[in-house]
Structures are given as structure tokens and as C-alpha cells.
Amino acid sequence: MVVKIIQIILSPILALVVGVFFLGLARKIMARIHWRYGPPLIQPVIDMVKLFCQKSVSHGFMFDLGLILSLAGSIVVVLFLPLGGIAPLSGSGGLLVILYIMLFAPLGMALSGGQGANPNISIGISRKLILSLGYEVPLLLVLLAVMTRYKTISIVEVVSAQQSTAWSFISFPLFLSGLSYFLIFPAILGIRPFDTASAPQEISSGPMVEYGGKYLALATIEHAFILFISIALFVNLFLGGAANPVIFFVKMLAVFVLGLYINAVFPRFRIEQAVKYLWKWPTLLAFLGLIINLAMRS
Amino acid sequence: MSLEILLIIAFGGALLTYLLGKASEKTRDFVAVIISLSMVAFVVCLYGKSPEQTFYSGFLGLDLVLRLNMLSWFFAVTIAVIGALSVIYSLSYIKTREKTDFYFLMTLLVNAAMLGIVLAGDLVSFYIFWEIMSWSAFLLISYNKGSALAAGMKYIIMSIIGSVCFLVGMLSLYVSFDTLNISQIASAMTSASPGHILFILTAFCIAFGIKNAVLPFHTWLPDAHSEAPAPFSAVLSGILIKMGTYGFLLLLYVIVGLKLFLGLGRGLLSFHFILCLLGAVTILIPTFIAMLQNDAKKLLAWSTVGQAGYIILGIAFGTNLALAGGIFHFFNHAMFKALLFFAVGAVEFRAQTRDLDSLGGLAKKMPVCFIATLVGICALIGVPLTSGFVSKWLIYRTLILEGSPFLAFFALAGTWGTILYSYKLVHNVFLGQLPEKYKDIQKSPASMQLPIIVLSLAILLFGILPGIPLKVINTIGTSFGFETLNVTLWGITSETGTLNTINIFSALLVAGIIVWIVFRLGAKSVSVPQEDSYAAGAHTPADKYHYTAEFYNPFYRMIKPFLRDVIDEFYYWIASSVRSLAGNVRRIYSGDVGYYVMYIIFFLAALIFVQMRWKIW
Amino acid sequence: MDRNQITKWLKAPAKMANKYSLHAIYFCTGCGIIEVPPVITARWDAERFGVIPVATPRQANLFLITGYVSVKTLRAIIRTYEQMYEPKYTVGFGSCPINGGMYWDSYNTIKHLDKYIPIDGWIAGCMPRPEAIFIAVTHLWTLIDKEMANGYIRYRENYNSYRRNQELALGKLDWPPLFPVSDEPQGNEQ
Numbered sequence A: 001m002v003v004k005i006i007q008i009i010l011s012p013i014l015a016l017v018v019g020v021f022f023l024g025l026a027r028k029i030m031a032r033i034h035w036r037y038g039p040p041l042i043q044p045v046i047d048m049v050k051l052f053c054q055k056s057v058s059h060g061f062m063f064d065l066g067l068i069l070s071l072a073g074s075i076v077v078v079l080f081l082p083l084g085g086i087a088p089l090s091g092s093g094g095l096l097v098i099l100y101i102m103l104f105a106p107l108g109m110a111l112s113g114g115q116g117a118n119p120n121i122s123i124g125i126s127r128k129l130i131l132s133l134g135y136e137v138p139l140l141l142v143l144l145a146v147m148t149r150y151k152t153i154s155i156v157e158v159v160s161a162q163q164s165t166a167w168s169f170i171s172f173p174l175f176l177s178g179l180s181y182f183l184i185f186p187a188i189l190g191i192r193p194f195d196t197a198s199a200p201q202e203i204s205s206g207p208m209v210e211y212g213g214k215y216l217a218l219a220t221i222e223h224a225f226i227l228f229i230s231i232a233l234f235v236n237l238f239l240g241g242a243a244n245p246v247i248f249f250v251k252m253l254a255v256f257v258l259g260l261y262i263n264a265v266f267p268r269f270r271i272e273q274a275v276k277y278l279w280k281w282p283t284l285l286a287f288l289g290l291i292i293n294l295a296m297r298s
Numbered sequence B: 001m002s003l004e005i006l007l008i009i010a011f012g013g014a015l016l017t018y019l020l021g022k023a024s025e026k027t028r029d030f031v032a033v034i035i036s037l038s039m040v041a042f043v044v045c046l047y048g049k050s051p052e053q054t055f056y057s058g059f060l061g062l063d064l065v066l067r068l069n070m071l072s073w074f075f076a077v078t079i080a081v082i083g084a085l086s087v088i089y090s091l092s093y094i095k096t097r098e099k100t101d102f103y104f105l106m107t108l109l110v111n112a113a114m115l116g117i118v119l120a121g122d123l124v125s126f127y128i129f130w131e132i133m134s135w136s137a138f139l140l141i142s143y144n145k146g147s148a149l150a151a152g153m154k155y156i157i158m159s160i161i162g163s164v165c166f167l168v169g170m171l172s173l174y175v176s177f178d179t180l181n182i183s184q185i186a187s188a189m190t191s192a193s194p195g196h197i198l199f200i201l202t203a204f205c206i207a208f209g210i211k212n213a214v215l216p217f218h219t220w221l222p223d224a225h226s227e228a229p230a231p232f233s234a235v236l237s238g239i240l241i242k243m244g245t246y247g248f249l250l251l252l253y254v255i256v257g258l259k260l261f262l263g264l265g266r267g268l269l270s271f272h273f274i275l276c277l278l279g280a281v282t283i284l285i286p287t288f289i290a291m292l293q294n295d296a297k298k299l300l301a302w303s304t305v306g307q308a309g310y311i312i313l314g315i316a317f318g319t320n321l322a323l324a325g326g327i328f329h330f331f332n333h334a335m336f337k338a339l340l341f342f343a344v345g346a347v348e349f350r351a352q353t354r355d356l357d358s359l360g361g362l363a364k365k366m367p368v369c370f371i372a373t374l375v376g377i378c379a380l381i382g383v384p385l386t387s388g389f390v391s392k393w394l395i396y397r398t399l400i401l402e403g404s405p406f407l408a409f410f411a412l413a414g415t416w417g418t419i420l421y422s423y424k425l426v427h428n429v430f431l432g433q434l435p436e437k438y439k440d441i442q443k444s445p446a447s448m449q450l451p452i453i454v455l456s457l458a459i460l461l462f463g464i465l466p467g468i469p470l471k472v473i474n475t476i477g478t479s480f481g482f483e484t485l486n487v488t489l490w491g492i493t494s495e496t497g498t499l500n501t502i503n504i505f506s507a508l509l510v511a512g513i514i515v516w517i518v519f520r521l522g523a524k525s526v527s528v529p530q531e532d533s534y535a536a537g538a539h540t541p542a543d544k545y546h547y548t549a550e551f552y553n554p555f556y557r558m559i560k561p562f563l564r565d566v567i568d569e570f571y572y573w574i575a576s577s578v579r580s581l582a583g584n585v586r587r588i589y590s591g592d593v594g595y596y597v598m599y600i601i602f603f604l605a606a607l608i609f610v611q612m613r614w615k616i617w
Numbered sequence C: 001m002d003r004n005q006i007t008k009w010l011k012a013p014a015k016m017a018n019k020y021s022l023h024a025i026y027f028c029t030g031c032g033i034i035e036v037p038p039v040i041t042a043r044w045d046a047e048r049f050g051v052i053p054v055a056t057p058r059q060a061n062l063f064l065i066t067g068y069v070s071v072k073t074l075r076a077i078i079r080t081y082e083q084m085y086e087p088k089y090t091v092g093f094g095s096c097p098i099n100g101g102m103y104w105d106s107y108n109t110i111k112h113l114d115k116y117i118p119i120d121g122w123i124a125g126c127m128p129r130p131e132a133i134f135i136a137v138t139h140l141w142t143l144i145d146k147e148m149a150n151g152y153i154r155y156r157e158n159y160n161s162y163r164r165n166q167e168l169a170l171g172k173l174d175w176p177p178l179f180p181v182s183d184e185p186q187g188n189e190q
Helices: A002-033 A041-053 A061-080 A095-099 A104-114 A119-150 A155-164 A171-189 A212-240 A245-265 A271-278 A283-295 B003-023 B027-043 B070-093 B100-119 B121-140 B145-176 B182-191 B194-211 B221-227 B231-254 B260-262 B273-290 B296-317 B320-351 B367-381 B386-402 B405-429 B444-465 B467-479 B499-522 B553-586 B593-612 C006-011 C013-022 C031-040 C069-083 C131-145 C151-157 C159-170
Strands: A056-058 B053-060 B062-067 B491-493 B525-527 C023-025 C052-054 C062-066 C091-095 C121-122
Touching: A002 A041, A002 A061, A002 A212, A002 A245, A041 A212, A041 C013, A056 A212, A061 A095, A061 A104, A061 A212, A061 B499, A095 A119, A095 B386, A095 B499, A104 A119, A104 A212, A104 B405, A119 A155, A119 A171, A119 A212, A119 A271, A119 A283, A119 B553, A155 A212, A171 A212, A171 A245, A171 A271, A171 A283, A212 A245, A212 B499, A245 B320, A271 A283, A271 B553, A283 B405, A283 B499, B003 B053, B003 B062, B003 B100, B027 B070, B027 B100, B070 B100, B070 B231, B070 B320, B070 B444, B070 B467, B100 B121, B100 B231, B121 B145, B121 B231, B145 B182, B145 B194, B145 B221, B182 B231, B194 B231, B194 B273, B194 B296, B221 B231, B221 B296, B221 B405, B231 B296, B231 B320, B231 C091, B260 B273, B273 B296, B273 B405, B273 B553, B296 B320, B296 B386, B296 B405, B296 B491, B320 B367, B320 B386, B320 B405, B320 B444, B320 B467, B320 B525, B320 C121, B367 B386, B367 B405, B386 B444, B553 C062, C006 C013, C013 C131, C013 C159, C031 C062, C031 C131, C062 C069, C062 C131, C069 C159, C091 C131, C091 C151, C151 C159
Parallel strands: A056 B525, C023 C052, C023 C062, C062 C091, C091 C121
Antiparallel strands: B053 B062
16 A cells, blocks of 8 residues: 555656756757757756746636646556556556546646737647548557457556567568557657647747746646657557566657657647548558457457 | 326426416426425425336327336436426526417426326327427527527437337237237237347437437437527536437337347447437537537537537447446436536527627636636546546547447547537636726626536536446346346446546545645745736737637648538438438329329239238238 | 855745855846857756756846847847746946946947946956856856845835836837836936
């Protein structure tokens, strides 16, 4: 019981630390790819301290509440994810509950941004929602393939099944689903080529145009959590999870650096190009993966 | 308390209201509300009893039977409650129109007819009440003249086609089994041949599918629900559609029985799979179409078509959890769709428009409607803590665990589409900047706020304590022959993991409080008016700086060619085929007497041939 | 650069964070903006000092006025400056904001920008080299350390005179005053 409480307190803190570390690492690696030095690794922390000390502007009650709701949702999702041995609330429904609570994040941002009454916010949110519809179609097919193959909806069981046999990413029918997940991975994270929802040059940061001060700090923390959740889900479902947190984070690091390489090279897709891409090849691969899984099971 | 008295009070009350309305308005309003509330009270008092009585013998040699079992009770309680709330809501909604007596008569008549449908114990009384319901609904849909007349016409034609199919099925049953009493047919059905069962199922499924707006037959719904007056739209979407659901439940579980239903056909070509597939496609395509609508009520109407797909999928899938999910989703959908229609109707009442492109910023002016819409949206999406989550979770669980991931994919993708159009509704109506012309808009009247508040509280209550309706649904499931689920007050426990809403609720609450504390630790924030927004250094325009028109335009541009060239073309093709077929049949009337004599002689020759060959007479 | 001295962080975290996380707003004022892209990209990397460009004044706390200010631009500059959050710092870049520079006798430019919005520091030149932006940033750090970079406090305290100067230059202003204004006449405060 005490162990469980410690795990419940520890996992969001761990997620926060790793997420913020990834944000700093992203800036450093992008800078090195650009042949420049880049900020120190703790630059996001400096930014957040400054943002918390800055006065800010609020557009109403819903403006605050939406952001709090979105961040609370992300923290709760982290509680349901196993992080290499730490799995606090894993018995209460598994993958489906995660899929459900994951939708608090864009919903909260959307409700908060609606109060801002700025067309940049509305355009940004409409793009974000259309993009999520775009990547949810292949993502659902991928997750259903995983659930069908391991005949369970609990992530802990998926992880332990992989540790006894082999990683999903290299086992035959799930290799297609893993490839499809990797193809839609930048869309879930919101990095290039799919960062059209918060494009600084086009729509002045989209939903974050009116965020400053502590709001921007919370939005950055939210971004860190979403990074963490998406990468952790991938590692758990396809790269075998891990028995202890250290190996888990090493795997997350590898996946994240690969994602950064994609981010450094590609320009930004328009929203309809993005959705057309997401519904073409990744969906086809995920669909094939699901059909082959079904055929192999019966 | 016998069932006939219930129905007599319901129908008589409708007539009484109409007559009293000629005398005075206040008594009419009072009597209408009293009648509806007494219906609720009567139905609630009948919980747990199951009377069955013949109330009229000798109608063409058949007995007309009324009966009540747990399934009927569940439907009846929903009908009574939503009907009563709709009557309370219409008190101020209808006040400024003409022909209000007619409106009250028809509303009470529809409610009474729906009660009659669920209390009917044999197919003839079912059919009588079904027809009364369809006709009074038609008259109410056409209540606002103008484009509502065309919408009503579409509705009544498709409903009549459904009723004719129902008649065909009914007559086939009578000819085979010589009775129309539902329980007797159920016991006699085990001796029917599969071909006959298939025919009965098809005939009845067309009838109930048209009423329930399953995909090929859904075309009447968007126009009808958006043109009807708002309280009646709530009744239409909430419970009238679900009369088709009740029909499906009667058909599949009571009359035909689950074993026979699942045994028809095999593999992918079975009736069971085709019905599930229709349900799944009904979830997906109308949800995408709802995203593109610019009329608030039409968006909600397309959303109704989509959610009805969930119910059909749950019912047709055939397992314990799926049935529980489907019936619970019926109950939830009635509550939150009625809530959304009430809220949007209040906005329409005050702002005189439903156009999503021109509304905006009404959150501060109509706060009750805003919060109600938020709760309704969260229930529609299936956010944990609302009752929609429980019903959808049951359906997903069973689809995944029973090995139908494609159907699960349709259901889950439908949820994401739901998020998109729900956000569009909330954003374009309530969030954002208030246009100049709505600066003096008033709040909704108290008699409109009451049903809205009641329904929001009910959604939250059944979301936190889903055990209350689940217990009733469990009884229904066991009466169909399933084994019982372990229902606790907080959810369902089964051998493959628990659904524990209280876990999620407390986790969210604690996380929210922690984030709020961190939020307060930051520097204080200044409240600024909404006009002080980033506009690249320029002044924000006075009237509207809020983007609502063509909200999902990139997506619309992507799927518009598909909608226009494939789906619209399909329906045009059906219409033109029917027209050309009718045109060809018309050619029989050539106007030339010689042809008519030839027809008569050929027909007599055919009859003589049949008699000589097969000796029928 | 004392970014890695933990004791200073623990003693005054707000001051240190304000120094090492200056987000500059992407406002391209005049001809000097051509000197800024090499600074923020790989040629002279400004991100190692914590300076990145952001797209909206709500997220910014450094405003570089790079070049001449015409009357039309002054409206945008004032509105953008007022939409930034406190604490905020402004740097005048080039000779034109200081005293009119090359356009000292033009009818359409503003000669002394300091009358309309408070400026914390100046870099002279026509145009200064991109490295001068780093000189500006490091000098700004020194000023923040000594608590002398208080342009925003001056703006708040003397808002009356700033607003009157703005009205004199631009005519009727179509945005409400940021701080409460009093109506008594006051001397021309510099």
C-alpha cells in the first residue's frame, strides 16, 4: 500500500523531469544539427522560472480552468502508464482508459483558447483537432492490432508478454503496426512536419498566442507531459517496456532522438496534406497489420 | 394501477388539454404539466410489477394485450421523464406562436402513443400505437411552416414505407402462427424455418431501421429534427428514434431469440454481422458529416444518427456486456441529446437564429445553457465521470475482447469525430467574442432552465454512480437469458479488469487541485477584456474578431468531393431508378381498349394454367 | 556570464531568470531587421544566451526597435509594447530611434523614441553589426543586475506624459489607456 502511494507520487514527478529534460535536449540537439552551440540543457527550467515570475493576463475563468483541466488530464494519464516497473494505477482499465483520458489534453486547451476570442487561436485549435482526427485513425488500428495479438487491454500484460518472447517491433505481424506507429509518431508529438497546429510564423503560435507568464509555463509543462506519454506508450507497446526505469529511459531517449532527426529535416505540411498523408500509407500499413493479426489468430 | 387506466389517462389528458386550451391558457398549461408528471409517477410506481392483460378482444378475431416487463418499464420511464421535461420546456417556448393548443395536443399524443408502444403485448396494438406516434410526429414536425413542410413530408413517406414493411412482416407471422401475441409468437418461433426467419427479420428490420435511422435509411432525420420546434426535437432525437431500438430489442431478443438470430447464415455473410456492420458504418459516416454542418440543430441531428449507430451495434453484437452497453447508451443518449437540444433551443429562442457562423460569445450571457452544453458535450464524447463514458466503455470492452477489432475501430473513430463536432458547437455558440447585435440578449426563461438543470444533474449522477441504471439493465439482460453481470454501485466488476470510475474521478480531482496550487504560486494575473487580444499591433475589429465561419474548412475541402460524388450520387441514383421504374409501370395504361382485353385474357389463361398444373383451388 | 553560479540563483531567482531567458518579439521595425536573422540562426548563435524569437508579445520580454520608426509603425510599436507582460525591456538599435539618425528632417519619422515608449539602452550605428546585439544583451544583463533596467516601471509611473506625447504625435488614440490617466496638465516629463 505504501509502495503504491510512493509510486503514485513518484511517477508524475519522474515524467515531469524526463519531459523537461527532453525539451532541453531537443533544443540542444537541433542546435548541434544546425552547426551551432545551442542553449544549456536546463534552459527550459530557466524559461519556466522566468515565466512564473512574469505577470500575465487572463481572459476569464474558462481561460484558467481549461488549462488546469488539460494538465490534470495529462498527469492522470501518466499514472496509468507503466514506466519500467513503476505502474501505479495499472489495474483499472488499461489502454482504453488511457485513450480516453488522453483526450482531456486537447479538449482543455480548446476550451481555454475559445475564451481568448482570437482567430489565431480558433484556427490553431481547428487545425489541432483535424490533425488529431488524422492520426487517430491509424493509431486506433495500431492499438487494436496490439490488443488483438496479446489478447488483453492492459499495458502491463503487453509488456510482460514482450519480455518473455520478443519485442513487438521485430515480431512478424506487429512489425507493420510498429512501422505505422513510427510513421505517425511526429504527428502525435506535434513536431515537424506536423506542427501546423502551433505554427509560429503562420498563426502566431496558434492556441498559445494569448498565453504568457504562468499560462505559458503550464502549457510548456503540458507539452513536456505529452512528449513523455507518447514516447512511453511507444516504448511500452513496441519496444518491450523495461524491467527497471533506467533502461526504459534509455529506450525513450533513442526513440526521441530519432524523432528529432525527422523534425530537423522536414518542412511543415499544410493541414490537408498532413491528413491525406496520415490516412494513406500509415493507415494502409496499420490496416494490413490488423488483418494479418486477425487471420493469424483464427 | 392497471395499464389500461394509464393509457386512458394519457390519451384522455391530451384531448382534455386541447379542449381546455380553447377556454384558457393557464389551465391548459397546468393540466398538461400535471398529466405528464402523473405519467412519470405512475410508471415509477409500476417498478417491479409485471401485469399482463387483454384489454380488447375481438378486433378482427385477435386479442389486444397490454403488458409490462422490465424492458418496457425501462423504456417507459425514459419516455415519461423526457416527455414531461419537454412539456415543461415548451411552456415558454411555444407561448409566442399560434396554434398552441394543437401543439400541446400533439405533444401529449406522441408521448401517450410511445407509452402505448412499449406497453403493447401484441403486434396489432403495437402497430396501432406506432402509427399514431408517426402521424402525430409528422404533424408536429411540420409545425413551423415553410421548409418544415418538406422535412415532414420526407419523414412521413419514409415512415410509411417502414410501416408497410412492418405490416408485411406482421401478416407473414399471422399466416404462419395464427396469433399475434408476442409471447406466443416467441415460443412458436423455434419451429420456423431459417428462410422464414430471415424474411421476418428483414421486413421488421427495415421498419425499425427506418425509424432508428440506420445508415441507408437515415435521410429523413437531419431535416426533420432541425425543422421541428426545439422541445419536440428533443423528444424526437431522444425517444422517438429509440422506438426503433425497442422494436429491435423485441425482435432480436424476445421474438426471434438470440440463438436463432446468431445462427442465421455463417461467417461474414450472416445477418448478425451485416447488422453490426450497418451499425458501425452508421457511427462513422454521419459523425464526419456532422462536423461540416453550419446549423446547430442539424449538427445535433446528424450526431443523433451517429449515436444511434452505437446502440444498434451494441444490441446486434449479442453478448452480455454489449447488450448492457447498448441499452445504457440508449438511456444516456436520450438524456444528453435532449439536454443539448434544450440548450440550443434556448439560444435559438433568444437569439432568433441557429446559424453557427454568426453566433458567438454567449457564455457569459446565458451561463446555464453554457454549462449544460459543456456537460452534454462531455457526456456525448464519453468523458470519464459522465454516464456516456460507462456505456461506451462497455461497448468498447466487449468489442475488443470478443475479437472484432474492426467494429471497435469504427466505434473508437466515431468518438474522435464526436469530439470535433462537439467542440465546434460549443466554440461557435458559447465561446469567443460576443457580436454587437447580441449585446442585450437575456437569459433563458426559468421554465426552460428547469429541465436543463435536471438533465445535467442526472447525467453527472449516473456518471458517478452508474450502478443505479445498470441494476435495471442487468435484470433485462437476465430476462433475455444471459448470465448476470456483477453490478456494484460504482460500476461493473468482471473477470477481465474493473471499471472503476471512482478511481479515475479521484485521480483527476487530486491532480486538478495540485495543478491549481502550482498555478496560484505564479505571479498574479490581470484580467483584461476580450478585445485586448493580439492583433499584430493593430486594433481589434469592433464587431467580430472571432473565427467561426467554416470552422473545419480544410477537412471540408478534403471530403466534400467524396460526399458529393459518391454519397449524393447514390441517393440520386435510387430516386431516378424508382422514377424510371414507375414510369415503365405506367406504360401499362396505354389507353387502348384492345390492350386491356388482352391483359384480361392472358391473366385468365395464366390462372387456368396454374390450376391445371398445381391444383391450388 | 554567471549563469552557472548556483548561489546567485538561490538568492535572486527572478533576476537571474529574467537575465538568461530573454524572449525577443519578432517585430521587424525598419531597415535594421536585416541584421537580426544571422544573430538568431547558426551564424552568431543567440540561443546560447537564452535569446529566442517568439511570435506574439504575450510571450516576449525583450523588444528590439531596429531602425527608423515612422508614424504608422509607432502605433503598432506602442500597442505591441503595451501587450507585453512586465518585466519587459526595450533596446533601441541604430541611430534613428536615438535622435532621428539619417531621417532627422523627415516629416514622417519619430525623432526621439524615448518620448513615446521607455527605452532601456541604445546601440548607436547605422546599422550596427550583428555582434552589437550581443553587446546590447550583455549590457542589459548588467543593468538588470544593478536594477537599473526599469523602463517598464518608468512607463507605469509617468504614463500620463507618455500618453500625452503619443496623442500629440498620433492624434486621437483608438485604444484605452493602459493605466489610469489623470486630467490635470503636467509638464513635459522626459
